[in-house]
Amino acid sequence: MNAFVAMSENPRIQQIIEKYKPIWALNHAFALLGWDLETYMPTGASEPRGFAQAQLTMLKQERVIALSGLISEAQKDTNLSENDKGVLRIVGREVDYYTKVPSTLIEQLQRTATEANVVWREARRKSEFSKFQPYLEKLVELKRLETEKLGYHGHPYNALLDKFEEGLTVDDVDAIFSRLVPRLKQILTKVTAEKRYPAHHPLESQKYEEAAMKKVNMDLLTLLGMPKENFRLDISTHPFTSSMAVNDVRITTRYEGVDFKEAISHVIHESGHAIYELQIDPTLEYTPLVNAPSLGLHESQSRFWENFVGRSKEFTKLIHPILRKNLPFVSGYEDDEIYRYFNMIRPSLIRVEADEITYNFHIVLRYELEKRLIAGDVSASEIPAVWSNMMEEYVGIKPGTDAEGSLQDIHWSSGDFGYFPTYSLGNVIAGMIFNRIRKDMNLEENIKNGRLIEIRKWLREHIHGWGGIYSPKELQQRIFGEVYNPDRLIAYLESKFLT
């Protein structure tokens, strides 16, 4: 048992912390159940797994709602520490959610999403949007009902944004994209015209051996300083990070067997998420504070490591020996050529294949569609056509099939509306980190010399260590003196790609 757990001098907060322990334990179990589902669970075992998750969700719900009275009382207290306020904020949000959204609706959403997920897989395989359409309609209907139950100011989509990114509104996101999109278009046009970054590269069709790539990954993880005793790497269809505890964080990757920069990106991206979880102050363990404040902040870490560090000239040079040692076909390429391969710029139809510049176009498209779906301004049946037109508007190309269009992502089938924007927030915040961290260190020099520990330290001190004490906007204000400022990302991209 842990000798030290965060304490509060406020007796009500202390009671909340105590009563939160079984909720933490349920979250620990959820994390393991979810990780196992994607990694080792036998394929025929999804039914009991779903049953267990639903039952445990009800247990959690009950425990959260039971904190309602304590929360209301504690909210009257005036002399609260920062940590106390964090506890109140986080648990208050959970109580609020479970109190406002009836368990019948939660269950209906879960059940519909489970069915929709199966149908979506089939629809995507056959590239037939019409198969998925009724499920999308139903899910949108249920999500709209959820927004009504949750309540909102302004746009109903705000209620969904807030679930993943506390306090985020369509006004925030509109402001970000209205600044970001035209500038990204300018950058793209220029990069494409100047041809300094390739649209194609011979290495993207180069096949690799899984065993060799595993060795590359192991070396990368060592370079990134991932602790063997608190961390593991496994394989799953879609790479993800799962944290069971501050000292039990796991990532997954996949091996496509070709185009090795993707494999490298997966591992660096997920390690970015993992480093966040591993560096949360361990005294916050077992409390409501032992989480990142939002998905946007979490994604800023994976993006910062994957793109700002991982696709830099210095990093590609740093890992060149690792590549050469394990991947014989790399030997014919100079550092600069590897750098160019890592930074191919090419408008594409598929989000997960998009480069640093065009990635955000894929997000604004989904954001605009979700907003309209939830507002009722567009119906599910219109999605393929609207998608197609928007793709042309943002990326300049149209999908030939639904599979490479509106059926490409899992999110809608899981009922995760409001999630996509956090990917762009991740890019935006990573840009703010890039801007800010370089005031404290010579970032390029540290990367070049493999002193990644300096970057980890900085991130722990400024971001990770705080866990969920501050809301995403508060935390940004404290670190950067500004919130979701897209200009930092723009400046970085312009400097990287245009100078």
Add this chain to the structure above:
Amino acid sequence: MNAFVAMSENPRIQQIIEKYKPIWALNHAFALLGWDLETYMPTGASEPRGFAQAQLTMLKQERVIALSGLISEAQKDTNLSENDKGVLRIVGREVDYYTKVPSTLIEQLQRTATEANVVWREARRKSEFSKFQPYLEKLVELKRLETEKLGYHGHPYNALLDKFEEGLTVDDVDAIFSRLVPRLKQILTKVTAEKRYPAHHPLESQKYEEAAMKKVNMDLLTLLGMPKENFRLDISTHPFTSSMAVNDVRITTRYEGVDFKEAISHVIHESGHAIYELQIDPTLEYTPLVNAPSLGLHESQSRFWENFVGRSKEFTKLIHPILRKNLPFVSGYEDDEIYRYFNMIRPSLIRVEADEITYNFHIVLRYELEKRLIAGDVSASEIPAVWSNMMEEYVGIKPGTDAEGSLQDIHWSSGDFGYFPTYSLGNVIAGMIFNRIRKDMNLEENIKNGRLIEIRKWLREHIHGWGGIYSPKELQQRIFGEVYNPDRLIAYLESKFLT
């Protein structure tokens, strides 16, 4: 979600079944948490894992105790089905345990066991019993307290036996061993004198490649009919079986790199446990009935497959092609020689290395010691000396060190007093199965022809399918018309080794 879950026409029982679902879900989580702990969990993550398990145990406890009223009411009902009675019996036992044993004692036992476990590992490594002694004293004291809380008729050890094997008493176990021990000694003396079964064999020092042994295991699992979609094999320090659900059952094994019969035994033994779990009637899923009635019955399955099937002439012949295909060094040996290697008979100091004949001597020794420890007739400090004398009495040899004496097993350090006897019950019941199944089929012929499915079917029909509907004694009475009869095991061993 499952469309069909066992229902009862009795509304109180139906309510119990409904309210048991979150308990089932917690058990599902416990199974996964435990499996992960032994297989994939990062080494530095045991503290949060222990914390989560303790918290979830408290949740379970609370849920179980909440069923107390419904149980008392339902017990008054007279028109109960067999399934209803099973539900009442099983949940009644759980309520009884958590009601009688205060949660403070459960927690103290868990905490002490966690500490004792660490100390035991160190003590065993250094072979110093004195290091472990104070923890053994403390654990015995707590277990005696537990017997007082639980209450018992006759010997206090009965309270502990009953936890693992419902209704088992020292009178039962004394009756078994007083019949078994002298006969086993006779068999051993004769086998040793006749030298028909070797005490040593060149294959026991033959090294093997892990990769080759994995292929053998895969072929064995196919032969045993283990379903890929509901089953997996992983690696852990000590082989075990874990069931998350009827269609999610997992076993583990280990690769010592030498003496391949051990590796084969592990996989067949654990598969025997797994087949039990996989063949419980799936309509019992999510109810209190979806478990074997006792450890003795569970062990009867692993022992039956490992020894009665796995060490038979027919089976060694059946798997000879698998061995030859994957283990080149086997090619020089005839079927009969492989059979002799699989059936080496040699009194040894280590329980887990013991053969079919001497194994039970190791159990009676532990049983006698536990009984005396719990009765206060022997103190922890006397254990090494008493152990040594008893080993000489039963097995004819004395341990040279504590590591190969009283420190060899993990059970005491985990507080599992009353567990050991179920190993011998497993052998005894396996003997009864061997006797009974041969009235319904030509067992040898089925093994010879690889028709193991016939054995699986018989076991499902007579044992597995019933789940926990009947108590261990009731179930035996129904199948065999007799209970824990050691004569069947004796007859089998005499026939195998003396004729």
